Amino acid sequence: MDQPTIGILHPGSMGAAVAACAAMNAADVLWCEAGRSPASVARAEQFGLTPVPTLQELLDRSDIVVSLCPPAVAENLARDVAAHRFSGVYLEANAINPERTVRIAELLEPAATPVDGGVVGSPPVRGKTPTLYLSGAAAATKRIEALFAGTAVHTKALGTEVGKASALKLSYASFQKTSRVLVALAVGMAREHGVDQELIEVASRRTDSYLSEPQYVAKTASRAWRWGPELEEAADTLAAAGLPPEMLRAAASTLARWNDAKDGELTLTDALDRLAQP
The missing domain is CATH 3.40.50.720 (NAD(P)-binding Rossmann-like Domain)
Known part of the structure; x- marks a missing residue:
């Protein structure tokens, strides 16, 4: 051919x-x-x-x-x-x-x-x-x-069947991207109370946890403009299946605080500052 x-x-x-x-x-x-x-x-x-x-x-x-x-x-x-x-x-x-x-x-x-x-x-x-x-x-x-x-x-x-590939993509993205948002919130909360290094130390004992990779928060921020809409799509998919979409909508709302960081070069500190003070 x-x-x-x-x-x-x-x-x-x-x-x-x-x-x-x-x-x-x-x-x-x-x-x-x-x-x-x-x-x-x-x-x-x-x-x-x-x-x-x-x-x-x-x-x-x-x-x-x-x-x-x-x-x-x-x-x-x-x-x-x-x-x-x-x-x-x-x-x-x-x-x-x-x-x-x-x-x-x-x-x-x-x-x-x-x-x-x-x-x-x-x-x-x-x-x-x-x-x-x-x-x-x-x-x-x-x-x-x-x-x-x-x-x-x-x-x-x-x-x-058209739709299967999209369903698999969003099923995976809903976990992977929401997990990264939770890392940002956890590190941001710990930093507010001066225990962020201790949190990272605790998390480092579990190398299979996204929480052991806080440096990825800055990458999450720079990709938020793409990830947020993906999570809204995943939330719609959950709702259509009769499953609760609120968690993914909340993650998308959190990502929206970083929309102006599109493809930027941020540090972890920059990303957390923007998250706390959009």
């Missing part, structure tokens, strides 16, 4: 790195530069992606489109793609709840073939090897698996 041309929407830190892996098995990887930030341009250049001026050109030239964007805009982006009558494979790989994934699939069908995707792990750079979970039509998921064969992005198919 000829190598496919890939379109990436849009090359953020995860999207650009994933697209660069796909480039190993693709004829070309395109991205639309219209309206994107200088940071996006720099990332795309760093990973060797090919710019095109319009979404229409990207869709006309692409066999497979990969959507990796902030959760809030995932449906609008899919709606734009559907309006252009894209007829290839559309990988919906955003951290959104299964109901939204199904709605997006319905928007795109029957012209396009939607595949539900969920990335678990860090961007595939500096030795990191995330797993891309897939669910959807077997032939389409096999094309995605072939696209990432032999790359740092591992793939695993979960069946043909």
Whole structure:
């Protein structure tokens, strides 16, 4: 089979790195530069992606489109793609709840073939090897698996039901991200009473606990603008299942206190100060 041309929407830190892996098995990887930030341009250049001026050109030239964007805009982006009558494979790989994934699939069908995707792990750079979970039509998921064969992005198919990959992604994210928020609150409380070093010492006896890694609080703060919306999506998924969503909504609200720290370089002290005095 000829190598496919890939379109990436849009090359953020995860999207650009994933697209660069796909480039190993693709004829070309395109991205639309219209309206994107200088940071996006720099990332795309760093990973060797090919710019095109319009979404229409990207869709006309692409066999497979990969959507990796902030959760809030995932449906609008899919709606734009559907309006252009894209007829290839559309990988919906955003951290959104299964109901939204199904709605997006319905928007795109029957012209396009939607595949539900969920990335678990860090961007595939500096030795990191995330797993891309897939669910959807077997032939389409096999094309995605072939696209990432032999790359740092591992793939695993979960069946043909759209929504399964999104559910797995949010199930994991709800634990992993909320746990990091709890670390920040615990260390912040201890610091207020002058016992933060003692807390860290206690936690260090349990190396399997996130609490033993307080330095990660600063990374959590810099990623809060992405993690908060993911937890809101996970909360919606809990509510739809009849499970209480309040814990995840509270964690998302806590993360919102760090929204202005987007991708910044903070110290632990900076992060805790912003958490206490937003």
